[in-house]
Amino acid sequence: MAQNGNAKRILIGGAVALVVIAGGGGLVLKSMLDPDAVRAKAIAALEKQTGRQVRMGALEFSVFPTLSLSVKDVGLSDMAGGAYTDMVTADRLQASVGLMALLHHEIQLDGLKLDHPVIHLERTKQGMANWRLTPTGAQATAKPDAKTQQAASDWKVQIGSIRISNADVDWDDRLSGSKGKVALDHINLTDVDGSKPEIDVAGHNDTGSFTLAGHTGSINLTSTARAGWPVALKAAFKAGGEQVGQLALDGTVADPDHMKGYNVTVDGNIASLRAIDAFVPGLNLPDVRRLTLKANVVDGSAADKEGSTPLLNSLHLDTGAVDAGQYLSGLTLQGLSIDAPGPKDTVTINSQGQWQGKGLKLTGTLGSLQQLDAAVMSHLAEALPLSLDLSGDPGSLRVAGTLGGSRAVVNVTASAGQLPLPNGAVLDHLDASTHLVSEDNGAHFQLSDLVVKSTQLALKGGLDLSVHGGVGGVPLVSGTIDASWLNADALMGPPAQADAKKVTAAPAQAKANDEALPFDELRKLDMDLRLTVAQMEFEGDTYRNALTHINLRNGVLKVDPLQAEGTGRRLSGQFEVDATAGKTPTVSGTIGTLVLPAAWLESKAGLSNMVQGALQVVGSVRTQGNTRTELRNGMNGHLGVSMVNGTVSGSALGELLGDAARGALGSGPIALRCFGLHMAMANGTANVDTIGVQTNALTVTGKGTVGMVSQALDLHLVPQLMISGTGASVPLRVGGTLSAPRPKMDAGSDGRYAIGLLLGGSNSNAVTDPCPATLKAAREGATGPEPTTAAPKAEGGANGAAGLLNNSKASPDVKKVGGLLKGLGILK
Template identity: 75%
Template sequence: MAQNAKARRILLGSAAAVVVVAGGAGFMVHSMLDPEALRTKAIAAIEKQTGRQVRMGVPDLHLLPSLSLSVRDVGLSDMAGGAYADMVTADRLEATVGLMALLHHEIRLDDVKLDHPVVHLERTAQGQANWRLSPAGPQATATAQPATTQAASDWKVQIGSIRVANADLDWDDQMTGSKGKVVLDHANLSGVSGEKPQIDIAGHNDGGGFTLTGYTGSINLTSTARSGWPVALNAAFTSGGQSVGQVALSGSVADPDHMKGYNLALDGSIASLKAIEAVVPGLNLPDVRRLSLRAKVVDGSAADKEGSTPLLDSLHLDTGAVDAGPYVTGLTLQGLSIDAPGPKDTVTIRTQGQWEGQGLKLSGTLGSLQQVEAAVLSHLSDPLPLSLDVSGDPGSMRIAGTLGGSRAVVNVTASAGHLALPHGAGIDHLEASTHLVSEDNGAHFQLSDIAVKSTQVSLQGALDLSVHGGHDGVPLLAGTLDASWLNADALMAQGAKADATGVTAPAQETAAGDTLPFAELRKQDVDLRLSVGQMEFEGDDYHNALTHVVLRNGRLTIDPIQAQGTGRSISGQLTVDASGSVPTISGTIGTLVLPATWVESRAGLSNMVQGALQVVGTGRAQGNTRTELRNSMTGHMGVSMVNGTVSGSALGAMLGDTARGALGSGPIALRCFGVHMDMADGRANIDTIGVQTNALTVTGHGTVGMVTQDLDLHLVPQVLIGGTGASLPLRVGGTLSAPRPKMDAGSDGRYAIGLLLGGSGKNTAIADPCPATLKAAREGQPGPQPTTAAPRAADASTSGGAAAILGNSKGAPNLKKAAGLLKGLGILK
């Protein structure tokens, strides 16, 4: 009985204790579950853990079937100076709450669901990222008193899992230039507070979609004291409903917040690299198809230094088509392969494709991965061995030696059956070689033993480039090139092609294009001696050609300019002084031969004549633009040509109806052409004009505006058809591009129309303007003569071949035939 009584007392005491404890615990839980108190504690805890301001509504608490809450209008502020007020916002948050954790001042949220969250991620050019959070002390809120906040700050918020649907995510990474926006269809994170949180994300944008699955190390946005943070992620990309690639990333990262101390393996298979850029814009990826990549990447930077340096421990890259045009103009690759099994293994390269429409192949080796990376990071201050063979449709080239370092030595050899040059030119049967030495970490280059042999050119020489050897440290290029043979006609880039009529409109000069690049002369110094033993230029043969080009401190001197030709000697000198604010051009030309198309294009003229122009005279001009130079030009000049061609349509436009019907529009053989002028005050005063073809002879004089190109020419054209001819004085106004010819009356107001009346019998020579024209245009210098005889008209049996001047004669034999000719030419109506 005593024992039973004792047992009852113990049972009653225990029950009473349970009731007291349960009552006290219930009171504590009830006080903790006060919605406003819970909100205050949560805000204070999150602000302390993140260093950011938090916004949330009053939570709704639900006890059954388990303790849960829902909160509207949730927000986490952006970093100081960020682009947005809030980095993260959500319309609603729902989660279950760990009841027992509340007893330990911890708000543990599981199965967190966010309704339409919006996340803004940004990183400045200096590397400040808004996703890096900094723990801070308690922050006062609008609804909490300081004492309450202090007490609430002792609490902590932990998240177990998160489920997100229909989230908007945008980013602006100014460090990498990546910027874009995606919709997260779902983002499920489990074990968020554990050691290996699991990740399952799917999203899309207008360019395509992506998935990301796997796990990482613990997610702690406020701590960088992590070692061996694991990563195992798989990403897949789609575009247009089709898979375009997948990438697997595995390994570890010591400091994921700053991406330092990583050791990662990368394995990817991508159908289109550019398509991935559409899903993740701003990456500026090259256009590569069928890419297969396996690589190991480690961080080569010191742990105590800012930033990271990715280095490769191994690499296997194999691709399909690659558009390399943005990097090398005109280059496309059908495939590219790069292999290096380890950091000390040689890098092998193989590729094939097309450059400027011609097939090519490249194969060879560089050095080890370590050597390649060191050379790249040091901008070739460290040496890089290489041996590369390039072959293709044009020919082959081999480059072997060592690049970079304090002294680099490379041998280059090349050969080609036919090497196409711009504008239809080319080199045949080419064999070339040189020896390149680079010293002082690329500050000094020597090209020695230069040897080039081909059908069009044979030369040898040496060049020396000192990067800082010129005045004020500008580059200095010096050397000597000696050619035993040069076919300049085959090597010269041709100018604008004439159309079917033989005329090409001159290039129009814009206001910006009128300014000449004189400033470029101050960016480099040059000292080159060039000699040619035998040269073909504009159809003529020359020998003993020599010139010396010196550019120093913006002053360019080409002296001498000399060569011996057939019937003429080329001589002259040219100076361009751009050392001051107003450049000056001056020169003296004993004789200079230039292509007519080259001269006309730079003078802004149509392609009127073709052939070799012989230029003589002296001139001086100053200014920064073509307009200023033309306006200031002074001196005298003669331009002449023999045995060339002239455009019939251009002559017709200049001479009007007098010649248009007889000449046609195509090119016409030109027996001689000559012009001599004095230049001053923006005008060219032409004292001699002479042109002769088989059907036309023109003489005259006049003036031309150097800038306006306005005309005031007085011409006497003589047109021949069969044994009949006619001459008509013209006055040509308008401009060079739009001449306006009209009949030129004499002082008595009458038009001196001259006739050559044909008949049978001995031919009579027409007055030949070529000797006097060429003598004046060449200023007495020698030059070739026309290879054809002057045209002849039939001797008029009744007039003795004399011209009958209409208006001065009441009649003339064969007047009916002459009148018919004049009417056909539009002179008579």
């Protein structure tokens, strides 16, 4: 027991002695270290090793339990020409100091900690990166005397491990086009000065978080020579608190600064591709679910050339559901797989999904990975074999041949029971085929043996595209299309339903009218197309032997001839737009007879929902200008517009003729027996010499003026309103604008109103049929179809306005006329 007690006393005494000796040694060491001198040595050494200016605050030493230092306000300047003053700043730096290394003029830091650093990373398009440091003989910022300066420059700073917390990092990589910022919760780097540094990073932004772990080869910030520099990293991503994907990168990189000389295997999976937006916003990626990717990627570029060329040595891509609606409306895929085990293996594609609610299946091949790489990198200057088959409920499509190369040949065949078109129309029982040849490395394309057959359309022909064949090297499109049958009404889709409650004249859009029209687009393409149609259904009529020739050359567009034979009329006309560079664009046309949809013509005139049917247009017009306002103001010529057997909006007539007519006509569509107007245009005004409208309930004749730009009205109208064979005639003067007409009674030169009653039994009271004279004037003597219904007639009734009020036995309809006159304020 005594021996044990002695042993304990000896051990305790020895420990106390060691503590005393260590503490005393620490005090001696602290008294020997000059913080200002060490700070100067550290700054000089870092500036020499990095080639940048270094900023440090006051340095403090602690010797217990180990020698360590602490410094506030740390900064490392940006590269020359960089966007920031400092590339790195930090609130505080702390680290343990290797004591023995000081004897060898080294400041060896281990467990280095940086509090809240702010790091700005940037790389130019030429690959110059601000994190690449250039050793120089730069002297310390804090200038010691010459002797101390020389001694300090011989010192070195070595770092063993780094721990960074609460870091803000932003980057602008113009070489790859990546830009953004992220908050890093921590960065742990161990064995920094060794051959296999370990990396542990965690970070987040407003919508997601990530972790990164792994190792690389030795870190040398002063050299780009890294042949075979290894990299093995794994990243995991979260968004909304849920795991959304992970990615592993394993391989070697020769020159990371310039993204060259890599050979890496990428292996990852992502729950949703759009989750990447949480980390790299603005990519506009498609909605792809459960994506799995494994690929070997190598750099195929020469070491002495700028940029890199990523090539695939192997590829496996597999996905779940894909919403491809942004590329083709209504397209969704249940899955997509692309496989190529090696660079010389064929790329196979398999997918299935739905389009517009109908099932689809895609199978095919794209040649080998080497061929695919070469075709993509050469922009299809290299040939790519392909064979794709698309089949399903909508129909089938087969594309086979080669794309790209000096001469590419592709055969395309398609069929569909019913193919929906974007405007709501459909093609029924469709069969189509064509033969595509590309020559001169894509400079010349020929689409030959084009055949399309369906219920609505049957045509054949060919097209030719020369990419630089036009004036000044613009593309040139030429060809001939011959249609044996064309149902234009069906292909235009269902007509828009007019809303009777809407205002029937659209307000003038001054701002839009003052915007320059895209006439310069006519100088970006040359065209020479000839189109023929043996038989065509258009606006409810049948036309035969339709022919047009479209010629666009050096900004001058000519459509001549434009002709067809219809029922009771012959279509003919020509149209020209001269948009030659340096000149004010000129638009001109001579129309023997054309038929245009009323809705289309109304939209161009700033109107809506007034009439429905086929408008016959004749005349000659010329104008010039860069905007719609200038074109309207500059119109000169004459124009006639007519229609028979269409419909007119009751609300439109009500707006034009006033409250009493609106109440009698209602707001819905009214059968239109005939409509016509004829005008002469000059000095921004249309002088309308003929206006004629007739329905079963209403006849309107008149004349007046309309402002081409202001749409100001000054119309003198004589409406004759019929109620069951009895009615009244009231002259009106309509002012205001097309969007807001203001009708009022129109007095004669003697100040009296020429009010008439439409009563049977007297020729003077008969309803005049305006259609023959109106149509003749509006058609400028050209032929056209006649109304299919007879003109309305006034039937029996009392004579005289007083009889309408005083004859107690008058019919209810006659009394309605009296009420109409009272509503107009004519009778008391």
